[in-house]
Amino acid sequence: MTGPDKLAAILDAHAGREGPLLPILHDVQAAFGCVSAEAEIAIAAHLNLSRAEVHGVVSFYHDFTATPDPRPAIQLCRAEACKARGIEALIPAATAAAGSRVRIATVYCLGLCSAGPAARVGDELYARIDEAALVRLVESA
Numbered sequence: 001m002t003g004p005d006k007l008a009a010i011l012d013a014h015a016g017r018e019g020p021l022l023p024i025l026h027d028v029q030a031a032f033g034c035v036s037a038e039a040e041i042a043i044a045a046h047l048n049l050s051r052a053e054v055h056g057v058v059s060f061y062h063d064f065t066a067t068p069d070p071r072p073a074i075q076l077c078r079a080e081a082c083k084a085r086g087i088e089a090l091i092p093a094a095t096a097a098a099g100s101r102v103r104i105a106t107v108y109c110l111g112l113c114s115a116g117p118a119a120r121v122g123d124e125l126y127a128r129i130d131e132a133a134l135v136r137l138v139e140s141a
């Protein structure tokens with residue numbers, strides 16, 4: 001399936017859905033590794049939105065990137081509850097372990113607020129991470 005065909009299939013899969021923009025963007029990000037400018041234009045046309053509206057959502061959420069980044073990514077929650085539970089103190093060790101091989105991404109809430117600090121790798125969530133656990137996650141990514 002070509003890129004345009006794959007994008008059309010994603011758009012068709014969400015036809016008639018309430019609030020389709022975010023699910024479409026997640027599917028496009030997963031399928032292409034990014035939400036390109038061309039995809040933004042096609043999505044906007046399909047949903048009868050302006051490209052600026054679509055781009056505003058893409059640029060607001062850290063889940064979406066404009067270009068593919070082939071590196072493995074680890075998301076670290078830096079919202080208030082995880083800050084209170086010490087995520088900031090873990091960042092230097094994670095960054096050092098990541099080097100340029102792993103992308104450390106900041107997110108704001110992974111839904112584990114009472115069990116922070118929280119991280120996500122792919123579809124896996126990690127709660128109550130400490131420095132050693134986080135460094136192991138980075139090294140195994």
Ligand code: FES
Pocket residue numbers: 077078079080081082083108109110111112113114116118
């Ligand atoms: S604040 Fe970190 S998971 Fe909600």
